[in-house]
Amino acid sequence: MNAEPYSPAMARPRRVMVLGLAALTTGFASVEMHRLLSARGTTVPEVFVLMLFTLCFAWIALSFWGGVAGFVQLVSKSRVPGLRWPTEAEAAGPLTRRTAVVMPVHNEDPASVFAHVQATYESIAATGHLDAFDFYVLSDSTRAEAWVAEELAWSELCRRVGGQGRIFYRRRSDNTGKKAGNLAEFCERWGRRYDYLLVLDADSLMAGDSVVSMARLMELNPGAGILQVPPQNVGRSTLFARLQQFAGRIYGPIVAAGAAAWQLGDSNYWGHNAILRMAPFIEHCGLPVLPGQQPFGGHILSHDFVEAALMRRAGYTVWLVPELGGSYEQPPPDLLAYAQRDRRWCQGNLQHLGLVMAGGLHPMSRAHFVMGVMSYVASPLWLIFLLSGLFAALHEWFFAPTTFVDFQSTLPGGDAFDTAGALRLMVLSLAMLWIPRLMGLGLVLADRAEATRMGGRFKLALSVLLEGVVSTLMAPVMMLFQSHFVFGTLLGYRVSWSSQQREDTDLPWSEAFRRHKWHMAVGVVLAALTVAVAPGMLAWLSPVIMGLWLAPAISVFTARASLGLWAQRRGLFLIPEEVTPPSVLVRAQELSEEGMEPVDDALDHVLSDPRAHALHLALLEAHPTVGVPVALASARRKLLAGAMEPLSPQEKSAVLLDARTLSELRGRRLGARA
Structure with missing residues (x-):
């Protein structure tokens, strides 16, 4: 147990280490790139290429060193300082404060929603602490069939578990503010009855002992405003979803532990599977309506980052607590559904640009806004970097006093090209992308029981390799998707904040070709330009070109549950929650399979x-x-x-x-x- 309260001095050396190493690595890579570009003098387009490379590489370096920090944290098996954890006597005692468990829903499948509510409810009841919790399903559903089905499912749930007076259902017909407005309306009407607010998503599921531990940590740490437990992806069968689940299980702990290790009490909030202190949330975290029109004005769409920043500004700490576990959600079933969700998140995160310089915010809160923006802007930056590289090559060809043969000799594959330097830079980049994967793999391989639950050491290593290959091929497609979303938002495109696709359904070839036709066209143009101008670069760009050419096939095949189940039967992409599932997952699955009578009209x-x-x-x-x-x-x-x-x-x-x-x-x- 660490009873010392959180102070900025605890985080300073950790942040200096992570940010300093990221800066040093970026500096080295930028010097190498400058040396490659300036072999024959530096042109204006090449300076622009260097600036883009530095910015993009800095993002990779920060992610890498954050992962290294997470690896060290996990290997040391120590808890981050600043949070007081319960003693054995305190852990056995009753909870003295009350918590509202709320699940906002919008046109979701009622059978699945209430199966998750019931499984979480029963899991908390099994701990003996149910009296400290009330449950609320907060509906924003606009489809009449979903609305009426929710009412019937809520009534049936109350009857089955005896939840009258403890499980509540409310639907509002005015959907102002979307999910954030839904929560705000709850807080205005019922919030002051409770000390804490546990927020779930429509696909969230939490183990009772984790929920009780979250509430107890809030009791023991009165300065904590938000405790976020990272959710683990589970419960889907398509190959795409299984790849997401597997990647999250291998690399997720590294990423979460790293963020917790260097951010400490200035961490972020992801909008669900987290507990909040109710009084300061009501008093300080009311969201402003941004001036102007959408996409940058109006109601804030990605409310979670902003609420964390406002909580931190009020003097309360925000913590990421990955060691608690027992927190689950469902991934999108296919690449197109994943991109659809990203489109909404992209607009919401870009709104935060107007809040970076808001008064009174903690520097880490500003950093979270910038990192959220960068998670989407990085894609168009990489795209512009690739296009600028080709433009710089064409500029050199047209304006430098040299023959075409001499010009080609300075490009990859040419006699005058610094192949060794380029290989150093490429190896560094690939290492920073792959080492966190290998660190996650190493942690699992070191635990024989965990490795067995993930298919055994050989199949586990094979799964990591295959997932890396598929992710590499998907990366250029997501780069173009996200670039489109960013440019569309900048041009004023407004997205609808609708419910997510959660069902496992095969993707038709016609839909895949329709959604990916421009990706394939970009791949063809990129390949043609490379062959015409700099054929030596073709090998360097082949992963990008192949990923774009194969985009429809990747989307179709990874959307198939039959392929996901085939891989599961052969021990590939397994996660422990499938082999030895926790009781709350088993119960949720049983309840979901029971279903309910559909409401057609x-x-x-x-x-x-x-x-x-x-x-x-x-x-x-x-x-x-x-x-x-x-x-x-x-x-x-x-x-x-x-x-x-x-x-x-x-x-x-x-x-x-x-x-x-x-x-x-x-x-x-x-x-x-x-």
Whole structure:
């Protein structure tokens, strides 16, 4: 146990070490690149190439040295300083504060959502500390069928676990502020009843002992404002998802431990699977509405970074606590779904550019904003770097007083090209990308039992190699996707903040070619330019070109659950949670497979099913919402006049919000049957 409270002095040497080594490595690589570019003098395009290279390499270097810090932290088996951990006596005692466990949802599958809620609820109950927790499902669903199905699933959950008075459901019809607005409305209405707020996503799942430990750490560390437990990807079968799950299990601990080791109490918050101190969250973390129009103005989309920064500005610490574990979520099922999620996150992170210089923020909070932006801007920077390199070569060809043969001799493969220097730079770059992978692999290989649960040492090493190859081929596709998202946001493109795709479904070839046709075209143009201008560079660019050419095939084949299950049967890309799954995962899977009766027509279901009708009216009375008078009037004319014209989604929702109309229609149906 470390009872010494957190102070900036604890973090200073760690940050000097990580940031200093990143700066030194970047300096060495930049000097090498400058030497390669200036063999025949330095042109203006080459200076631009060098600047882009330095910026991009700095991002790689920071990630690398953060991973090294994580490796050291894990090998030392020590906890980061600044947090007080419970003694054995304290860990056995009761919780003295109350926690609200909240799950915001938006047009999700109710069977899956409430299976996760029930599994988490039962897991906490098994610890003996259930009295310290209440559960809230906060619906922002706009589809009437999802809304009514949520009501029925909530009622059934309460009946099964005896959760009346402890599990609550609320749907709001005004979706202002998206998820952040949903949480803000909860805090305004019910927040002051609780000491802590545990935020889950619609696909989140948490083990009860981890939840109890989070609450206990908050009790023992009154200066802590947020404790974030990194979620582990689980529960999907497609090859793409299994690659994500495997990579997260091998490299995720290195990344999380590294961030925790050098950021300490100035860490970040990822929006879910985290516990927050309610009073300062309500008082200090209200989100501003940014001036101007979207995509940079309006409501803040990626609220988590901003809330962490505001909590830190208020004097409370923010911690990443990877050693707790027991925190799970589901990855996107395929590359296109992953890119769709990235598009939303990209716009949200780019909004943070306007907050970097906001008054009173901690320097690390500003750094988190910059790192969040850089996680997306790095892709267009690399793209511009590649294009600038070709432009610099063309500039040299057209404007330097030399023959084409002499010019080609200065390019990769030519006699005058510094092959040894280029190889040094390439080896350094590849090493910084692969060493964190190998460190993660080494930690697992050192644990015989863990390696066995991941397929054995040979198949584990083979899985790391195959995952690295597939990731390398996917990288140029994601580079173009993210470049498109960044440029689109800068040009004013606005994204819709819709629910994520979570089902395992095969991707049609037609859709893959439609979404990747421009990626393939870029690959063809890049290959043609390289062959025409600098054929010696073809080998250097071959991973990029092949990844772009193969983009549709990669998307189609990695989206197939059959291939993912085939790999699983052969011991590839296994994670321990599949071989010896924790009880909370087993329970969630059992409940999800039980399913629930689908709601095909929400209005008809509420009118024809007496239980659904009574429940819906009771919830309308408990949580009154404002309907849309125009849509309601139009719907009443159609329904009460017996018109055959179907209701629009807006009209159906308006009727479902009006108890008087529902009672009238229900009475008419009963009268007609009599």
